[in-house]
Amino acid sequence: MDILSIILGLFVVCGLSFFMGSYFDAMWLPTKRSDYDRIAKLSELKSGMSFCDLGSGSSNLLFYLAEKYRVNCVGIEIAPFWYLFSKIKSLFYNNVKIKYDNFYNQDISQVDVVYVYLLPRTYEKLKNKVVKELKIGGKLIISSWPLQDVDTLYFVYKNQKNNSPTYYLYEKKP
């Protein structure tokens, strides 16, 4: 095998492991760092609460919240590159866990706040899981697009800001 084929092969493997999420529900695009505190405020985060990012990418949001707000964070990621990147970083945090999985397979029934930044078509698929599994009083924060027709979730608040995504907060009804 010549050197060019090896380099090309490596390039393809790296690319696939980086963008694999787009084959599933959304490609990697990070939440803006300047929005991290908006999300924390919307969630009413308190020390000891649990926060889960479905499709956590680099998990930078989780590392920030874990450090600043002392919450217990879980990230679920399917792109190998981002999983490894955040898994290694999580070894330095005792309140951040990163799992390699398709988020549809993960139980979210014990989580206080679930965060998602994906695509509208994915939100529709994810809606049934969240409605079924989220505990009573559990919160869901959605970036950029609202959910359609969700009877078992309260629509609580819309956090809008110029030149920045809108965040929608939902809460599970008793």
Ligand SMILES: C[S@@+](CC[C@H](N)C(=O)[O-])C[C@H]1O[C@@H](n2cnc3c(N)ncnc32)[C@H](O)[C@@H]1O
């Ligand atoms: C738009 S990015 C958001 C990243 C991160 N949540 C943030 O806000 O910075 C979506 C992430 O979801 C991951 N993803 C897409 N479909 C997934 C699935 N079914 N299971 C787990 N992760 C998935 C992608 O690999 C990507 O990293």
